[in-house]
Amino acid sequence: MTGIKDVAQAAGVSVSTVSYVLSGKRTISSQTISKVMDVIDELGYVPNANAQRMRGGRSQIISISEPIRKDMNQIEFSSYFLQTVKHVKSAGYDALLLSGEHEAVDDIRRVGNNNLADGVILLDIETDDIRARRADSYGKPCVAIGYPQERRYCACIDIDFVHMGHMAAQRLFDLGHRVVAALRDLEMHYVRQSSYVILFRDAFLQRAEELGMTVMESGPVEYDTFDPQQYVEDLLGEKQRPTALVSQADAAILNTVLDALALANVSIPDDISVLSCGTYFEAELMKAPISEIPLEPEGLCTKVTDILIDAIENGTDIRGVLELIEPKYVDRGSVSKPRSDFLRQS
Template identity: 30%
Template sequence: MTTMQDVARQAGVSLSTVSYALNGNRPIAQETRDRIQAAIDELGYRRNAAARSLAARRSHVLALVLPTVAGGLSGTLGEFAESAAQTARDAGYHLVIWPFDRREHDEVRDLVGQGQADGVLLMEVALDDARVEALASSGVPFTLIGRTRDPEGTSYVDIDFERTITDAVEHLADLGHRTVGFVNHSQRSEVELYGPTVRARDAFLAAAEERHLAPVHVTCDESPVAGRRAALEILVRAPRTTAIITMNESATFGVTSLLRERRIEIPRDMSVVAVVTSSEVGAMYDPPLTSYLAPGRTLGRYAVEELLAALGGPPRRDAPRLVACALAPGGSTGPAPS
């Protein structure tokens, strides 16, 4: 195995000069730095991660904190994690997942205090989130994927739920729909003031009022069975409903299943729009869902770039903190039935 001593011998410099060049502890002449890099490339030398961490007193690890998800990551979360991991890798960091929910803020603080990560990415953020307070008190750099009630002064990126939901409501209103249902996340997430649930609910009701629509908002657990119950609740509460927006990937399967069972044809009798989802999920349906695609890959990159800037990397310039979901037209929306 090639060693740092081999690199020094090949480049004709001392071992300490190679170490300084790799760790950036002292300025090295560009010509010397180029010779060292040429030797590294020729010999195929790869620095030992543990040794590098000891020399720099850094772990070169970024931690992604998110709650444990039954059944694994959704398509949207998977896109985010994959993009974040690649961006971290390109910058010389490893991304690891810490599965802690919002009540386990002490555990997050303890791991951070042990130097297990140089920086933290925090997902699934509530409007009032004790994990944010724990991280702020630790002094370790962190970036939120989401927003607290007042995010001023905090490093964050997030989906623009207000814009996305408003766009979906306007899309249906322009098609002539006057009574619109919305299948949100769970009632528990609403009670716990989970940011996306609360912001989407408020945006839906405000947009419906703006367009003089009759809104039907329901909370729903993350499962197809719960989605069936949510769809039935909408039909019972508002029989004139002609369109449903879903922001719950698992429940959407149940919504469409209940409509088929009731012989309610999509989109002739009922239009369906999925928001904060992926193109892969939308393509699973017949007809394919009209969707507002979650910017998972974009936010994954933005979040890591924000965190790297806090760790002394280059600043993230001219990039928005809020990114709306983009419309992907499908076959599940059409004019309101007469």
């Protein structure tokens, strides 16, 4: 029976090199991989199902890279992951979750180079995302839900968060709002440069400035230090009292602000309009209906899966493809024209 030593001798490499080619535990040149696999085919050496996959057949598996990070929004995490798995399964593939953060690139390479997956989907994209930058080394088509700076080697699909920021400012301006409060998302998202958080914030502030609006942006927001009562008290104490609040915060933070507004006898939307942007309150428990320009996990995951399947099954080159989806406004009654007598109370 042909053994691994026979393969190594015939290929002119060490036994460990053959082992690494089969396991993917170390980076091996494509030339060496090709030489070893040719010898394996010639000698008929098949140690396990892994080697069979490396012979070129599809695995019918798609890997999903979604790093599990500290303080991550579990609602958004599960929404994107479950929607992706749902559409991957409907296309006849299984899903393999790669949840490592610092080892993400190595994990994707190992899976791709061993033909353990036919393609990869990147979730939770950062502005400078190493997974997107290294996508040319995966050996498989790659698509991201997000808008990283470096996107030459993968397809990128996302909501147009720049348009979302402009849209939020313009809508409030058209209703008559001139002084607006902006509640930030958790500070960790800005520190690690979550692309959608940064894109929306910058675009909103830019458009508001162009329109001559005054924006009172909150300081850093953290779960353990944010004081909603003090935040509301500070807003109401301003000489120019804001008539609208634009929030990027999740439900846990925004709900505390809604409670603080109620305690201060501030009515929504009569006294202050509240608009949430880049959130997904359809899946979160809110204490009051809040108008929203939301994330859209189902639509994005469907489109991403379709693009990747086309690349896998038809050989379509998707590198550098960029598609931005127009955001949608969901009216839940928390945004209206400002009330003049509320302004005079300041």
